[in-house]
Amino acid sequence: MRALVFKRYGKPDQVGLTETPRPTPKPNEILVEVHAAGLNPVDTMIPKGAFKPILRFQLPATLGSDLAGIVVEVGSRVTRFKPGDAVFASIFDLGTGALAEFAVVPEDAAALKPPNLDFVQAASVPMVALTSWQALKERARLQPGQKVFIPAGSGGIGTFAIQLAKYLGAKVGTTTSTANVELVRSLGADEVIDYKKQQFEEVLRDYDAVLGTVRGDAIERSLRILKPGSTIVSLVGPPDAAFARTRGMNVLMVFLFGLLSRKIIRGAARRRASYSFLFVHPDGRRLAEIGELLNAGRIRPVIDKVFPFGQAKEALAYLEQGRAKGKVVVQMR
Numbered sequence: 001m002r003a004l005v006f007k008r009y010g011k012p013d014q015v016g017l018t019e020t021p022r023p024t025p026k027p028n029e030i031l032v033e034v035h036a037a038g039l040n041p042v043d044t045m046i047p048k049g050a051f052k053p054i055l056r057f058q059l060p061a062t063l064g065s066d067l068a069g070i071v072v073e074v075g076s077r078v079t080r081f082k083p084g085d086a087v088f089a090s091i092f093d094l095g096t097g098a099l100a101e102f103a104v105v106p107e108d109a110a111a112l113k114p115p116n117l118d119f120v121q122a123a124s125v126p127m128v129a130l131t132s133w134q135a136l137k138e139r140a141r142l143q144p145g146q147k148v149f150i151p152a153g154s155g156g157i158g159t160f161a162i163q164l165a166k167y168l169g170a171k172v173g174t175t176t177s178t179a180n181v182e183l184v185r186s187l188g189a190d191e192v193i194d195y196k197k198q199q200f201e202e203v204l205r206d207y208d209a210v211l212g213t214v215r216g217d218a219i220e221r222s223l224r225i226l227k228p229g230s231t232i233v234s235l236v237g238p239p240d241a242a243f244a245r246t247r248g249m250n251v252l253m254v255f256l257f258g259l260l261s262r263k264i265i266r267g268a269a270r271r272r273a274s275y276s277f278l279f280v281h282p283d284g285r286r287l288a289e290i291g292e293l294l295n296a297g298r299i300r301p302v303i304d305k306v307f308p309f310g311q312a313k314e315a316l317a318y319l320e321q322g323r324a325k326g327k328v329v330v331q332m333r
């Protein structure tokens, strides 16, 4: 089968479409004929070695984290799926890749594809949906009437997280550039700051939660818009000691991550706010719940561009420019 494989870290010419053996499902896995794979910024960072201390790959490794397709084979212990089922999943951090004609998926990472979505739409959501859910619902415990700041509202995370926050009954503030103001408003954003014209911390006030989606000083600046008792959940770092402990890292890494996050944790504490770093984890049961929201039309996928499989590398390069409005998807079939 064909797969987008990286052979060595840090070498762009070592990423390419290659013939590889079709994977065989273990007893708890399903084999999926991939129809579409959604891209995420992490897929562009992994081959550069940016996640080498955190994610382990056996090289050569197949890239890609999100997929939608048809089950063609099930392992002996699989009970929730059968051949012919249309499914979607995030397999991020599970050591296998989605940018391939076939992919193995642990049963507990998969969910049935919402019937109202096609494969491209379904492949676009798993990682951004699970990240938004784990950050806003489970970590920040967002309540109706609370205010949440979701910067970069036009990105993959932003377009999903704004809609989820609105579904949870929250008020949403966001940032975007001039061309995307209408898009984020159409998703439900209440306060929209055009970051080309205004600094968000000069306008927004009394927020209960912040989702950290933009690198640089945005998280520190967001301290100024928070109420006492508020929550910052960062997706872009700095990683904290709790994250290193959950990953089972050694004491040196726990110390190092503690050091990296000390400044923001102290800054947050001065505002009586809490800071934590979130690293998404695959979860088929949550994805099934999210699938119901998608099927009911409460949340809609936002897709910027679809590339054919033969241009998977170009799709990654396009995403890497950082200007996507919603999601970038690679279509296999």
Ligand SMILES: NC(=O)c1ccc[n+]([C@@H]2O[C@H](COP(=O)([O-])OP(=O)(O)OC[C@H]3O[C@@H](n4cnc5c(N)ncnc54)[C@H](OP(=O)(O)O)[C@@H]3O)[C@@H](O)[C@H]2O)c1
Residues within 6 Å of the ligand: 040, 041, 042, 127, 128, 131, 151, 152, 153, 154, 155, 156, 157, 158, 175, 176, 177, 178, 180, 195, 213, 214, 215, 234, 235, 236, 278, 279, 280, 319, 322, 323, 324, 325, 326
């Ligand atoms: N920790 C985790 O588990 C986890 C999970 C998923 C994602 N992430 C991280 O979360 C970040 C966002 O992911 P994503 O999928 O949303 O990325 P993305 O889709 O590539 O983001 C692109 C969007 O960001 C906007 N943008 C860029 N700079 C901005 C700025 N300074 N202010 C406001 N908007 C800006 C762009 O809009 P304009 O063109 O209008 O600027 C564009 O629409 C990435 O760093 C990703 O790695 C982490």
